[in-house]
Amino acid sequence: MSLMEHGVVRPVTSVAWTSNSSTCPKDFTLISLTEDGAAANFTRSFAIKSGYYLCYSKDLTGGMVVSDIQLISDKNSIPHGYCYIAEHLEAKASVWKKKRVCVSIVPVGSVDTAVLDIKVTAKSKMMLQHYTYVGDIHGYVLWCRKGNFSNPTPQAKPRSVSLDLHKLSFEQPSAPLPLRPSNPIPPLPNNKLSQRRHTLQTQVNLDKTADCSIQGITALDGVPFSLHPKFDIQANGTALQLGSQLNNIRIKSIQDIENEYNYTFAVEETAAKRTRPSVPTGSAPSAQ
Numbered sequence: 001m002s003l004m005e006h007g008v009v010r011p012v013t014s015v016a017w018t019s020n021s022s023t024c025p026k027d028f029t030l031i032s033l034t035e036d037g038a039a040a041n042f043t044r045s046f047a048i049k050s051g052y053y054l055c056y057s058k059d060l061t062g063g064m065v066v067s068d069i070q071l072i073s074d075k076n077s078i079p080h081g082y083c084y085i086a087e088h089l090e091a092k093a094s095v096w097k098k099k100r101v102c103v104s105i106v107p108v109g110s111v112d113t114a115v116l117d118i119k120v121t122a123k124s125k126m127m128l129q130h131y132t133y134v135g136d137i138h139g140y141v142l143w144c145r146k147g148n149f150s151n152p153t154p155q156a157k158p159r160s161v162s163l164d165l166h167k168l169s170f171e172q173p174s175a176p177l178p179l180r181p182s183n184p185i186p187p188l189p190n191n192k193l194s195q196r197r198h199t200l201q202t203q204v205n206l207d208k209t210a211d212c213s214i215q216g217i218t219a220l221d222g223v224p225f226s227l228h229p230k231f232d233i234q235a236n237g238t239a240l241q242l243g244s245q246l247n248n249i250r251i252k253s254i255q256d257i258e259n260e261y262n263y264t265f266a267v268e269e270t271a272a273k274r275t276r277p278s279v280p281t282g283s284a285p286s287a288q
Contacts, residue, residue: 011065011114011149014057016086028055065114068104071135117145
């Protein structure tokens, strides 16, 4: 209640059954006692010592919240949008199925109100203020409190400001610096042959054009392009012959093509409709 009084209220994100504190999942709160001081151990009968407890979580890492809780009979169908709560029990333990607890789980950003707290009382005339009656289950009364919840905003982690950020300004940018090779030239050894080779490589790099990195010089550079006389139409005197052949080409329309290549398949259709002569299965009559 202290958190609710200070305005910092986290909603319930999950509800489950558990056998004891050892089987209770992490980040879940076990309801071991009722509000009137009795043990909140849901058992099937007095002969069974081991039972199960209700537990709930307020971990918002999953991005879901419990918007409502209902108790339904095992003979009734589960309402739309609801699901049965999970069971974290021991191997031989089981939950009595006469009544089932079901919850409605929705995304945290889709609702403004959700279930804020869950309490259990013994089946008596005790009333809890500001809580909503959910129902009776196995000799206990289930209560829940609904209302607006506080979604804690994530806090940004402190970061160290790098030295490059101090150099940022709104002034006019200066002229770009000349490009420099990322890998410096290794020092030359004390060898005359190596020094001569380095001198030749430097001279070759200076003779290259500025765009040599984009398109290199090949052996075809500077060679004029000319068509072979065999394929020269004007030189062979075949231009007039080719032009006459092009003038004789007739462009046919769709109707001309259909008239020229139309075929009705009447002969094939007649042959397909013919019935084959039947051969009598009995023996032929003998000639007298």
